[in-house]
Amino acid sequence: MNRRPAAVVAWLLCIALTAGCWDRTEISDRVFDLAASADLKENGTYMIAGQFINPSRMEESPKGGSGGSKSYFIETGTGQSALESIQKMRQKLSRVITRGHRRNYYIGESLAKNGIKDMLDAFSRDPGNRIRLDMWVVKGGTGLQALEVPYPLEKIPAVAPFKIHKAVGGTTGTTYLDYLMASSAEGESPTLPVVDIVKGSSPQKTIRFYGRAIFNRDYRLVGYLNFVEGAYRQWILHKISYLDLVEEVPGAGGSVGVVISRFGSKVKSSVTPDHKVKMRIELSGAGQIVENHTNLDFRELKNLTLAQNAVNRQTSEHVSAMIGKVQKQYGTDVFGFVQTLNRQHPSEWKRLKGQWEHIFPGIEVTVNVNVNLKYFGLVGPPLQFRESEIK
Amino acid sequence: MKLSGYQLFWLIFTMAFGMTALFTVSLPIAVAKQDAWLSTVLAALISLFTTFVAVRLSLLYPGQTFIEYSQVILGRWLGKIMLLSYLATWVSLTGIILREYADFVYLALFDSTPLWIVILVMLGASVYVTCSGGLRGIGRCGEIIGPISVVGCLLIIIFSVNDWDWLRLLPVYANTGLLPIAKGSLLPASFLGESFIVVMLIAFMPKPRRAQISALLGVAAASAAVLAMTLIVVMTFGPNIPARLIYPLYSAVTYISVMEFIQNIDVLAVLLWIVAIFIKLSLYLFVTSYGSAQFFGIKRWKNTIWFIVPMVFVISLLPRNFDIEMIYTKFWLAVIYPISLVGIPLLLWMVGSLRKRTLSH
Numbered sequence: 001m002n003r004r005p006a007a008v009v010a011w012l013l014c015i016a017l018t019a020g021c022w023d024r025t026e027i028s029d030r031v032f033d034l035a036a037s038a039d040l041k042e043n044g045t046y047m048i049a050g051q052f053i054n055p056s057r058m059e060e061s062p063k064g065g066s067g068g069s070k071s072y073f074i075e076t077g078t079g080q081s082a083l084e085s086i087q088k089m090r091q092k093l094s095r096v097i098t099r100g101h102r103r104n105y106y107i108g109e110s111l112a113k114n115g116i117k118d119m120l121d122a123f124s125r126d127p128g129n130r131i132r133l134d135m136w137v138v139k140g141g142t143g144l145q146a147l148e149v150p151y152p153l154e155k156i157p158a159v160a161p162f163k164i165h166k167a168v169g170g171t172t173g174t175t176y177l178d179y180l181m182a183s184s185a186e187g188e189s190p191t192l193p194v195v196d197i198v199k200g201s202s203p204q205k206t207i208r209f210y211g212r213a214i215f216n217r218d219y220r221l222v223g224y225l226n227f228v229e230g231a232y233r234q235w236i237l238h239k240i241s242y243l244d245l246v247e248e249v250p251g252a253g254g255s256v257g258v259v260i261s262r263f264g265s266k267v268k269s270s271v272t273p274d275h276k277v278k279m280r281i282e283l284s285g286a287g288q289i290v291e292n293h294t295n296l297d298f299r300e301l302k303n304l305t306l307a308q309n310a311v312n313r314q315t316s317e318h319v320s321a322m323i324g325k326v327q328k329q330y331g332t333d334v335f336g337f338v339q340t341l342n343r344q345h346p347s348e349w350k351r352l353k354g355q356w357e358h359i360f361p362g363i364e365v366t367v368n369v370n371v372n373l374k375y376f377g378l379v380g381p382p383l384q385f386r387e388s389e390i391k
Numbered sequence: 392m393k394l395s396g397y398q399l400f401w402l403i404f405t406m407a408f409g410m411t412a413l414f415t416v417s418l419p420i421a422v423a424k425q426d427a428w429l430s431t432v433l434a435a436l437i438s439l440f441t442t443f444v445a446v447r448l449s450l451l452y453p454g455q456t457f458i459e460y461s462q463v464i465l466g467r468w469l470g471k472i473m474l475l476s477y478l479a480t481w482v483s484l485t486g487i488i489l490r491e492y493a494d495f496v497y498l499a500l501f502d503s504t505p506l507w508i509v510i511l512v513m514l515g516a517s518v519y520v521t522c523s524g525g526l527r528g529i530g531r532c533g534e535i536i537g538p539i540s541v542v543g544c545l546l547i548i549i550f551s552v553n554d555w556d557w558l559r560l561l562p563v564y565a566n567t568g569l570l571p572i573a574k575g576s577l578l579p580a581s582f583l584g585e586s587f588i589v590v591m592l593i594a595f596m597p598k599p600r601r602a603q604i605s606a607l608l609g610v611a612a613a614s615a616a617v618l619a620m621t622l623i624v625v626m627t628f629g630p631n632i633p634a635r636l637i638y639p640l641y642s643a644v645t646y647i648s649v650m651e652f653i654q655n656i657d658v659l660a661v662l663l664w665i666v667a668i669f670i671k672l673s674l675y676l677f678v679t680s681y682g683s684a685q686f687f688g689i690k691r692w693k694n695t696i697w698f699i700v701p702m703v704f705v706i707s708l709l710p711r712n713f714d715i716e717m718i719y720t721k722f723w724l725a726v727i728y729p730i731s732l733v734g735i736p737l738l739l740w741m742v743g744s745l746r747k748r749t750l751s752h
Binding site: 124127130173180181339349 | 561
C-alpha cells in the first residue's frame with residue numbers, strides 16, 4: 001500500500017497549520033503601554049492618557065536632541081467613560097496597545113475624590129492586563145501631569161515611581177490587588193500609594209513619593225497619610241523593608257537618626273466584657289544609628305539604651321497619633337483591625353460585623369514600638385566635638 | 392493493550408489534577424471562604440472512597456471491563472439500559488471538556504483564532520494517540536506528561552512563595568462551619584471522582600491487584616496537588632477575590648513575579664493544563680469508543696472512534712456561551728455525579744459481592 005501521497009498531504013497540512021497564527025500581532029504593530037492615567041475633567045468627562053514607548057528612540061538619550069525625540073510619547077483620549085476615552089485614544093494610535101508591561105496607573109486627585117469604582121474592573125477582567133499593577137493617586141494634580149514629568153534617571157519616566165516605591169522600602173506591584181482585597185472585605189478600607197509633583201529649589205519638576213491615600217467604602221478618596229505616617233501604617237501591616245527615623249533624645253542636646261531594618265509587627269485584639277474593642281500594637285525592628293547630633297558616646301551601654309528608649313517612646317507616640325488621626329478624621333479602618341479581630345476573636349467579629357464603621361473610631365489603641373539599636377556605625381561620639389562636650 | 396500500575400498512577404494523577412485545579416477552586420472558596428482547603432481535604436476523602444469502590448468493583452471481575460461485568464451483575468437488559476446512560480455521559484462529558492479547554496485557551500491565548508480550530512487541533516491529537524496507540528499509547532503519554540505536570544505544580548508553588556500570606560487562612564472554621572465546607576467539597580470531589588474511569592482500565596492490567604494502590608495513590612497525589620493550589624490561591628488573593636474569578640489559579644500564576652525577573656509565566660501554566668486535558672480527553676475517548684464497541688458488539692473497537700469523534704466535536708461547539716457550560720456543570724453536580732459516579736458503583740459493588748458470595752457457597 002502506497003501511503004506517500006497521504007503523508008505529503010499531512011505534511012503540508014502541518015506546515016500550513018503550525019507556521020501561521022491567527023492571533024499574531026507583529027511587534028511592529030504593537031505599542032507598549034508602560035503607564036497610563038485617568039482623570040476626571042471639570043466638565044465631568046474622563047480623560048485617559050498613556051505613556052508609550054517610542055521604540056526607535058529607545059537607544060538614544062532620553063532628553064537628547066531637539067524636542068520630540070524622546071524615548072516615549074504621551075497620547076490622550078477624552079470621553080464619557082473610561083472605555084470611550086481609550087477608544088478615542090486609539091483613534092490616534094497606529095498600533096495596537098499592549099498592556100502586558102504596564103506597571104503604573106495614575107489617578108488624578110479629582111477623579112479619586114469623585115470615586116474610582118468604575119476604574120477598577122477592567123484591570124482584572126481583561127486578560128491582556130496584569131493584576132500586578134501599582135495604582136497611584138496624584139496629590140494635587142492630574143494623572144496626565146504625572147505622566148508628563150520627565151524623570152532624569154530613567155529612560156521611561158513611568159518606571160520612576162515604581163522604583164522609588166521599592167527604594168523607600170515598599171512592596172511593589174501589589175497595590176491594585178491590596179485595594180481589591182481591602183474593599184471586598186467586610187469593614188476594611190482600601191488605600192493607594194500617592195505621588196505628587198514637586199518643583200523645589202532644583203530646576204526641574206519631579207515626581208515624589210508622597211505617602212498613602214485613604215479611600216472610604218464608596219471608593220472615594222477621603223484623605224492622605226504623609227510619607228512617615230504611611231510608613232508607620234505599612235509597618236503595622238508588615239509591608240515595609242526600610243525606614244529611617246529622626247528622633248530627639250531629651251537631655252542629650254540633639255537628635256539621632258536611625259535606619260530600621262528587619263521589621264516585626266504584632267497586633268493583639270481584645271474585647272472587654274462590655275464589648276469595647278481594644279488593639280495592642282507591638283512594632284519591632286533592628287536599628288542602626290546613622291546620624292548622631294547628641295553628645296552621647298554610644299560605646300557606653302547606658303547611652304545607647306537612653307537613645308533607644310527615646311526613639312521607641314517618641315515613635316510610639318507618633319504611631320499612636322497617626323492612628324488617632326485616621327480614627328478621628330476619616331473613620332476608615334486601613335490597618336486591617338477588622339481582620340485581626342476576626343482572626344483572634346471570630347465570634348465577636350460575627351457579632352460586630354455590620355457596625356464596624358461605628359466601632360472603629362472608638363477602638364482603644366495602644367502602641368508599643370520596640371526598636372533594638374544594634375549598631376552605631378564607625379564612630380562613637382561625634383568626631384568634631386571637644387572632649388569636654390562629650391558625655 | 393496493556394497498562395502497568397505505574398502508568399495508571401500517572402494517568403489518574405494527570406487527569407484529576409489539571410482540571411480540578413483549574414476549574415474547581417473558585418466554588419469552594421465562594422462557599423467556604425478561607426476554609427476552602429478543608430473542603431479540598433474532604434473532597435479528597437470522598438474521592439478516595441469512591442475510587443476505592445470503583446477499584447473493588449472491578450476486581451470482583453478481573454479481566455472484564457465495566458461494560459461486561461455490569462451486564463453480569465445487573466442482568467443483560469437492565470445492564471444495557473444503565474450502560475447507555477454511561478455512554479451518553481461519557482460522550483457529552485468529552486465534548487464539554489473539549490469546550491472548556493477551548494474556552495480557556497481562547498481567554499488566555501488566542502482570541503481571534505476560531506474556536507473550532509482550537510478544538511480540532513486538540514481533538515486531532517487525542518484521536519491520533521487513541522487510534523495509533525490505544526490504551527498503551529495513552530499510558531505512555533501519561534508516564535511522560537504526568538511528571539511534567541508535577542514539575543509545573545512544584546514550580547507554581549516555589550515561584551508563588553513570595554505572595555503567600557498565611558494570615559489569610561485564618562480564622563480556621565470559625566467563619567464558616569460544617570455545612571459550607573461540605574458544600575464546597577462537592578465540586579472538587581466530583582472532578583477528582585472521575586477516577587471512576589478505572590473501571591474501564593483495570594481489565595487491561597496484567598496485574599490487576601496493583602490497581603488499587605496505584606489508583607488510590609493517584610487520587611491522593613492529585614488531591615494533595617489541588618490542596619496546595621487551593622492554599623496558594625487563598626494565601627495570594629484572600630477569601631473574597633478568588634470566589635469571583637473564573638480561573639483563580641490562572642490569575643494567581645499571572646500574578647507571580649519573582650524578583651521582577653520571572654514574570655508573565657502564565658503560558659507555562661496554560662501548557663500544563665493543556666497536557667492534562669489532553670490525557671483526560673484521550674482517556675475518555677478511549678473509554679467511550681472501546682466501551683461502545685463492547686456494548687454494540689463491534690469487533691474492531693477503533694471503528695467506533697469515527698462515530699464518536701463527530702458527536703464530541705458537535706457537542707463541544709453547541710454551547711453558545713460560558714453560562715451554558717455552567718448549566719452542564721450544575722447538571723453534572725446534581726445528577727451525574729451522585730448517581731453515576733457514587734450511587735451506581737456502590738450499588739453494583741454491593742450486589743456484585745453478594746452475588747460472588749452466594750455463588751461460592
